[in-house]
Amino acid sequence: MSGLGCLRVTLGLKVLGLAMYFQISSLRRSARVLSEYCSVSKTAVWRLVAKLREKLQVASERRTRRFTAVDKTCVKVNGEQYWCIQP
Numbered sequence: 001m002s003g004l005g006c007l008r009v010t011l012g013l014k015v016l017g018l019a020m021y022f023q024i025s026s027l028r029r030s031a032r033v034l035s036e037y038c039s040v041s042k043t044a045v046w047r048l049v050a051k052l053r054e055k056l057q058v059a060s061e062r063r064t065r066r067f068t069a070v071d072k073t074c075v076k077v078n079g080e081q082y083w084c085i086q087p
Contacts, residue, residue, distance in 0.1 A: 009038070013034065013037055013038070014048055016033075016034065017030055017031075017034050017040070017045050017048055018048055018049065018052060020033050020034070021045055021048075021049055027042040027043075027045045027046050027049075028042050030042070030045045031044070031045050070085060071085070072084070072085050
C-alpha cells in the first residue's frame with residue numbers, strides 16, 4: 001500500500017499535494033490538507049516529492065547567502081538613545 005487511503009489517487013490530487021508542499025514546505029500540513037479528500041500520510045506526500053525530484057533532477061545544494069542579518073536595538077540611558085548593533 002502506498003500510504004494513500006484511496007484506491008486510486010487522481011492526477012489532480014497529486015498535483016495539489018505537490019503544490020501544497022512547495023508553498024508551505026511541510027509534509028505534515030500538506031498531508032492534512034489532502035486528508036480532506038482521502039486518507040493521506042506524510043510519507044505518501046514525501047514519496048510524491050521524491051519522485052518529482054528524480055524526474056526533474058533538482059539540485060539540492062546549499063547556496064551561500066549574499067547578505068548578513070544584523071540585529072539593531074535602541075537603548076535609552078538617562079534620556080539618551082544608544083544603538084546596539086550585533087551581526
